[in-house]
Amino acid sequence: MSIIHTTKGDMDETLLEKKDGSVDNDNEFTTWVEYWLDGELVHRSAHVTFKKNVFTNTQIGGF
């Protein structure tokens, strides 16, 4: 049994409808999970892993 923190308080996962998915592209790999109760979204979490990070290409001047 797993307890899920929801907008209705902590609830047993078995009472909820679970939906999950992922996005995988050049910029990120993201997973998300949602729990629904009677058609209402009561929990959504996401996990973002960055792929495309901040890169600075330096240049120097000549004389």
Next chain:
Amino acid sequence: MANTQAMCTSFKVQILNGIHALGTSVVRAGTTPDSFKAALYHTTATIDATATVYTVTGEIVDASYAAGGVDLTGSPDWIAPGSSGTTAFSTPTANIVYTALTETTAFNCVLIYNSTQGNKAVSVHTFGDQTITAGTLTLTMPTNDQTTGLLRIA
């Protein structure tokens, strides 16, 4: 052998360590690393390379989220800057985690800024539109190296 024009790799690392001051700098009380924070912004915000300091404009607003975002929780906040080849790099020591968060208006951006130095902006990172409901947003840090480190100066 021949001479080769270049920006010294050691200089790139030392920039990340705050060693050089080509212009007016700040008086530091010691040699300890600065502290940094991470703030989240709505998709409608305009946070980009022109950011100079943390701003509340466009930041997500909810009782579950403190303005200014969360502290980077590593000790120190960043892995000691290093280099490989001619690229200097550093990455936050720990993942950035927002717990017990609810934000139902889409957001897609995190601003990392230096809370020790007047909230000066460091970097902007975007991702696909997200909402969180009574949940956790985790921003996982990449491998700290010359190709995936969060900040890289080549």
